[in-house]
Amino acid sequence: MLDLLASQPLLLLFAVIGLGYLVGTVRVFGFSLGPAAVLFAGLFFGAIDSRLQIPELLYILGLVMFVYTIGLQSGPTFFSSFGPRAFRANLFAFGVIALAALLALAGSRWFDLDGASVAGVFCGAMTNTPALAASVESIRTVLQQQETAAAAVREALNEPVIGYSVSYPFGVIGVLGGFYLFGRYWRRLGPSPSGGVEGSERRGAISARTYRVVNPGIAGKSVAAALSLYQDAGFVLSRLRRGQDTSLVYGETTLQIDDLVVVVGDTAAHARAKAMFGEEAIEQIQAENEEFEFRRIEVSDKKVVGRSLSELRLQELLDATITRVRRGDVDFVPGSETILERGDRVRVVTWAGNMERVIRFFGDSIREGTEMDFLSLSVGVVLGILLGMVPIPLPGGTTFTLGFAGGPLIVGLVLGRLARSGPITWTMPFAVNLSVRQVGLVLFLAGIGTRAGFGFLPTLAGGGWKLMVLGGVITACTTVVVLSLGSRWLRLSHAAAMGMMSGIQTQPACLAYAVEHASSNIPNVWYASVYPVSMIAKILLAQILVSRLF
Numbered sequence: 421m422l423d424l425l426a427s428q429p430l431l432l433l434f435a436v437i438g439l440g441y442l443v444g445t446v447r448v449f450g451f452s453l454g455p456a457a458v459l460f461a462g463l464f465f466g467a468i469d470s471r472l473q474i475p476e477l478l479y480i481l482g483l484v485m486f487v488y489t490i491g492l493q494s495g496p497t498f499f500s501s502f503g504p505r506a507f508r509a510n511l512f513a514f515g516v517i518a519l520a521a522l523l524a525l526a527g528s529r530w531f532d533l534d535g536a537s538v539a540g541v542f543c544g545a546m547t548n549t550p551a552l553a554a555s556v557e558s559i560r561t562v563l564q565q566q567e568t569a570a571a572a573v574r575e576a577l578n579e580p581v582i583g584y585s586v587s588y589p590f591g592v593i594g595v596l597g598g599f600y601l602f603g604r605y606w607r608r609l610g611p612s613p614s615g616g617v618e619g620s621e622r623r624g625a626i627s628a629r630t631y632r633v634v635n636p637g638i639a640g641k642s643v644a645a646a647l648s649l650y651q652d653a654g655f656v657l658s659r660l661r662r663g664q665d666t667s668l669v670y671g672e673t674t675l676q677i678d679d680l681v682v683v684v685g686d687t688a689a690h691a692r693a694k695a696m697f698g699e700e701a702i703e704q705i706q707a708e709n710e711e712f713e714f715r716r717i718e719v720s721d722k723k724v725v726g727r728s729l730s731e732l733r734l735q736e737l738l739d740a741t742i743t744r745v746r747r748g749d750v751d752f753v754p755g756s757e758t759i760l761e762r763g764d765r766v767r768v769v770t771w772a773g774n775m776e777r778v779i780r781f782f783g784d785s786i787r788e789g790t791e792m793d794f795l796s797l798s799v800g801v802v803l804g805i806l807l808g809m810v811p812i813p814l815p816g817g818t819t820f821t822l823g824f825a826g827g828p829l830i831v832g833l834v835l836g837r838l839a840r841s842g843p844i845t846w847t848m849p850f851a852v853n854l855s856v857r858q859v860g861l862v863l864f865l866a867g868i869g870t871r872a873g874f875g876f877l878p879t880l881a882g883g884g885w886k887l888m889v890l891g892g893v894i895t896a897c898t899t900v901v902v903l904s905l906g907s908r909w910l911r912l913s914h915a916a917a918m919g920m921m922s923g924i925q926t927q928p929a930c931l932a933y934a935v936e937h938a939s940s941n942i943p944n945v946w947y948a949s950v951y952p953v954s955m956i957a958k959i960l961l962a963q964i965l966v967s968r969l970f
Contacts, residue, residue, distance in 0.1 A: 422468065422469050422471070422472070425465070425469075425472055426469065426471035426472055429473075429474055429475050429478075432465065432472055432474060432870070433474050433478065433863075433866055435465070436458060436461045436462050436465055436474070436866040436869065436870065437458055437461075437862050437866055439461040439464075440455070440457045440458030440459070440460065440461035440462070440862070440865070440866070441455070441457065441458065443457040443460065443461060444456065444457030444458070454932060454933055454936050455858070455861055455862065455865070455929070455932045455933075455936075456592065456596060456865070456929035456930070456932055456933050458861075458862050458865040458866050458869065459592060459865040459866075459868065459869040459929050460589070460593075460869065461866070461869065462474070462865060462866045462867070462868065462869015462870040462871075462873060463589060463869045463870075463873040464869075464873065465869075465870055465873065466869060466870040466871060466873020466874045467873040467874065468873075470874040472870055472873075473870045473871055473874070474866055474867045474870050474871075475867075476867070476871075478863050478866075478867055479863065479864060479866075479867025479868055479871070480824050480867075481860070481863060482859070482860040482861065482862065482863025482864035482865075482866075482867060483824055483825055483860070483863075483864045483928075484801060484804065484805065484824050484825075484828045484860070485801075485856055485857070485859065485860030485863075486857055486860035486861050486864055486928050487825050487828050487829040487832065487860075487928075487951075488800060488801055488804055488828040488829065488831070488832040489832065489848065489853050489856050489857040489860065490829065490832065490857065490931075490944060490947065490948055491828065491829045491830070491831065491832020491833040491834075491835070491836055491948060492800075492832045492835060492836040492846065492847055492848060492853060493836065493850075493853050493857075493941070493944060494833065494836065494941075494944050494945050494947070494948035494949075495832065495833040495834065495835065495836020495837040495838075495948075496759065496836060496837055496839070499833070499837045506949060508909075508910060509910060509920065509946070509949055509950055510949070510950055510953045512906060512909065512910060513920065513923070513924050513950040513953055513954050513957070514953055514954075514957050516898050516901055516902055516924055517546065517898075517924065517954060517957045517958055517961060518957070518961065519897065519898065519901065520542060520545065520546055520894045520897070520898050520961075521542060521961040521964070521965060523890075523893060523894045523897060524538050524539075524541060524542040524545075524890065524894060524965060525538075525965065527541075527890040527893065527894075531886040531889075531890060533886060533887070533890070534579060535965070535966060536555075536559055536579035536580045536583070536966070537579045537580065537582065537583040537887060538583065538890070538965060539555040539558075539559075539580050539583070539962055539965045539966050540552060540555065540579065540580030540581060540582065540583025540584040540585075540587070540887075541583040541584070541586070541587045541887050541890050541891045541894070542894065542961070542962060542965055543555060543580070543583075543584050543958070543962055544583060544584035544585065544586065544587030544588035544591055544891055545587045545588075545590070545591045545890075545891040545892075545894035545895045545898075546591060546894070546895075546898070546924075546925060546926070546958055547588060547591040547592060547925050547926065547927045547929075547930075548925075548926050548955070548958045548959075548962075551958040551959050551961075551962040552580060552581070552584050552962070554959045554962050554963050555580045555962045555963065555965070555966050556580055556581070558962075558963045558966040558967070559580065559966055582884070582887075583887050583891075585873070585874070586884050586887045586888050586891065587887060587888065587890070587891025587892070587894075587895075588868075588891075590888065590891055590892045590895055591891065591895050591925065591927070592925075592927060592929050592930065594892060594895040594896055594899060595895060595899050595921060595922075595925055595927065595930045596929075596930060596933050598896075598899035598900065598903055598921070599903075599918050599921070599930070599933060599934065599937070602903040602904075602914065602917070602918075603914050603918075603937065625686065625687075625751075626684065626685065626686050626744055626751050626752070626753060627684070627685075627686075627690070628658065628682055628683065628684045628743075629682070629683055629690055629693070629700060630680055630681065630682050630683075630700070630701045630703070630704045630705050631680070631681050631683055631693055631694060631697040631698070631699065631700055631701055632678060632679070632680055632681075632697065632698060632699050632700075632701040633675050633676065633677055633678065633679040633680075633681065633697050633698060634677065634678075634697070634698030634699055635696065635697055635698040636677070638675050638696065638697070639675060639676060639677050640674065640675070640676070641674070641675055642671065642672050642673065642674055642675070643657060643669055643670065643671055643672070643673045643674075643675060644671035644672065646675060646696065649696075653685075653689065653692055653693075653696075654685055654686065654688060654689035654692065654753060654755075655683045655684060655685030655689035655690070655692065655693050655753060656683070656684045656685065656741065656742070656743045656744075656753055656754070657669040657681055657682070657683060657684075657741075658682040658683070658684055658741060658743050658769055659681075659682045659705055659712065659769070660673060660679055660680065660681050660682075661679070661680040661705050662676065662678075662679050662680075666705060666711060666712075668712075668735070668739065668741055668769065668770070668771070669681065669741070670735050671735070680701050680703065680705055681697060682705050683697075684743040684744060684753060685753050686753065689753065711771065711772055712769055712770065712771060712772060713769070713770055713771070713772050713773075713774070713775045714767065714768070714769050715767070715768055715775055715778075715779075716746070716765045716766070716767050716768075717765065717766050717767075717768055717778065717779055717782045717784045718763070718764075718765055718782070718783065718784045718785060718786055719760050719761070719762060719763065719764040719765070719766060719782050719783065720762060720763075720782070720783030720784065720785040720786075720787075720788035721781065721782055721783030721788075722762075722843075722845060724760055724781065724782055724783070725760060725761060725762045725839075725840070725845050725847070726759060726760070726761075726839035726840030726845045726846070726847060727759065727760060727839075727840070728756065728757050728758060728759050728760075729742065729754055729755070729756055729757070729758050729760070730756040730757060732760075738770065738774070738777060738778050738781060739770055739771055739774055740768050740769065740770035740774065740778045741768070741769050741770070742754055742766045742767065742768055743767050743768075743769060744766070744767040745758065745760070745764050745765070745766050745767075746764065746765040746766075746767075747761065747763075747764050747765075747850050748850040748851070748854070750941070754766075759839045759847075761839075761847045761848075761849065761850060762788075762790075762791075762845070762847070762848070762849040763790055763849030763850050763851055763852070764850075766782065768782075790849050790851055790852055791849075791852075792848065792852055792856075793845060793848070795844065796844050796845060796846050797848075799844070800828075800831060800832065800835050800846060801828060803831045803835075804827045804828030804829070804830070804831035804832065805824065805827060805828065806827070807822060807826075807827035807828075807830060807831055808821055808822045808823045808824055808825070808826055808827020808828065809821060809827070810822070810827075822955065822956070822959075823955075823959075825926065825955060826951075826952060826955040826956070829948070829951055829952065829955075830952055833948060833952075861928050861929075861932055864928055865928070865929055898921075898924065899921060902917060902920060902921040902924060903917050903918075903921060906920060906921075912946070913942070914938070915934065915938035915942040915943050916942055916943070916945075916946045917946075918930070918933075918934035918937075918938065918943050919931065919934055919938075919942060919943030919944065919945065919946030919947045919949075920946045920947070920949070920950055921934075922934050922943060922947045923946060923947040923948065923949065923950035923951040923954055924950055924954045925954075926951060926954055926955050926958070931943060931944070931947050934947075
């Protein structure tokens with residue numbers, strides 16, 4: 421069987437994935453590994469036989485697809501969150517990684533470890549393969565400058581890899597354990613998070629309510645002028661009744677005392693609407709009305725995808741209003757700058773008899789709404805790989821690169837924010853993005869697991885416990901700092917703190933656990949927010965460790 425698995429990498433790949441998913445479904449005291457179990461299945465196979473390694477190309481392909489799709493999905497929120505809060509988050513992330521480097525430096529002296537192994541432990545405890553590659557290259561450069569014998573160079577280059585493989589497993593499972601404990605116990609002791617993008621997870625269900633205009637401050641004003649009093653009202657005005665006449669609400673509609681207005685929004689938005697209009701009405705404007713039509717429509721036409729609602733001018737061109745957007749499993753109230761993605765389902769209200777025109781405008785094709793645009797995917801990934809190859813100079817004449825993880829992620833963030841460039845639409849349908857992301861994740865986990873498994877048990881038996889302890893201390897300390905101090909200083913929710921820690925670890929397995937248990941996109945947003953800085957910081961600090969210790 422081992423000979424068969426060693427000769428058939430594709431068979432090995434799916435054996436690792438299948439076993440990993442089976443193990444990931446097992447719950448112990450409410451805790452399960454989920455997709456992250458694929459990593460440990462890979463470690464198991466890799467430890468059995470050194471030949472059981474999934475080809476590097478598959479691992480790199482999975483990594484590139486995973487981080488690129490994460491960037492595409494999180495790009496708009498990532499760039500819209502820039503400000504003092506985002507700057508503090510990245511400063512905090514850099515400080516946590518610097519703490520990890522200082523712990524590695526102290527541990528090397530405490531345990532009397534060589535610099536190459538300690539650099540590998542740092543990279544493994546922070547689960548960053550590009551940093552490991554940078555460490556290996558730095559060691560190679562130093563030894564070549566010293567004109568060291570080739571055999572000694574090869575032996576020295578094995579040391580950071582061993583340190584990495586020993587500390588890497590706890591770098592994942594230690595963080596996952598921290599997520600579990602933090603979610604079950606520590607969060608009860610922390611303050612209630614407020615503000616920031618993560619606050620959206622508590623907005624509540626979207627509903628439609630009718631309000632009576634009794635506020636003299638908005639009487640005689642247009643709807644656009646009244647809404648301009650709020651930077652983000654968070655609700656949509658659907659219909660207005662004045663006397664016996666009911667109409668759609670437009671920006672130029674003038675509000676008058678005793679008008680009835682239908683507002684669509686979440687709990688917080690309805691509180692703002694009540695303050696604006698004055699009171700919630702007893703009588704309701706019924707949704708079923710022969711004058712209007714309501715329908716959920718699939719966004720599939722390419723001319724609509726990647727454009728904001730303000731660009732589409734729906735009320736002006738179609739006499740229609742979008743009151744809700746469903747993206748994946750989440751409903752939200754759109755704003756004027758909301759960019760539509762392929763596969764979105766929009767709830768539209770328009771005049772009776774006008775719905776067919778609106779349907780033709782959006783496309784309403786499930787097949788087209790879930791198709792992959794391989795042109796934009798290929799161009800985006802090529803740009804990401806090229807960016808990852810660019811050498812970035814460092815003090816002292818050395819260079820580093822963002823690699824296959826950092827380059828595609830940054831390009832994905834930028835293209836996700838742009839949404840489209842001329843005829844090219846960069847974004848993917850949510851369902852397609854999620855599918856590609858999951859495939860990339862399991863390829864990455866299976867590949868890195870089989871490669872890290874070899875040498876783990878022999879090193880442990882030969883005194884590698886010191887490396888394990890040091891790696892465990894680094895991972896445990898950074899996890900505690902992020903999940904405890906981060907929640908207090910940055911006032912992060914549990915989902916946001918897990919996403920930030922996953923980004924600091926640059927660890928997709930931790931992110932997968934965070935997303936599964938948060939049931940929202942918030943971990944992805946915070947993962948993408950600190951990932952670029954964390955990646956660069958670890959590559960830099962790993963090379964500094966080598967220069968200081970080796």
